[in-house]
Amino acid sequence: MNLMEIRNEFAYAMDILIMSRIRDLRFNRTEYGVITVDKGNNLYSVRINQIESDIYSVNNPVLAVGDVVIIIIGNNNFNTDKYILGKRPY
DSSP states (O other), rough: OOOOOOOOHHHHHHHHHHHHHHOOOOOOOEEEEEEEEEEETTTEEETTTTEEEEEEEEOOOOOOOOOOEEEEEEOOOOOOOEEEEEEEEO
16 A cells, blocks of 8 residues: 555544534524425424425424425434524525
């Protein structure tokens, strides 16, 4: 194995390590989604990156199917900690 191959293998190993650490971090992030169904009681089906998810709205805004909304994902936990903040302003 030459020096260039060793460097490439090392860089690949570092990428794997860094990405696994990032997945485990607890931080909030913002996503944008599109309302697909109004289920009532501030619960909406929202499409985020081609994934449908049921999400509650925290500010009780009037949202309609097709609206682009701002979604906060708490603790980097897409499975449980998602909330709609409101419509995207532009």
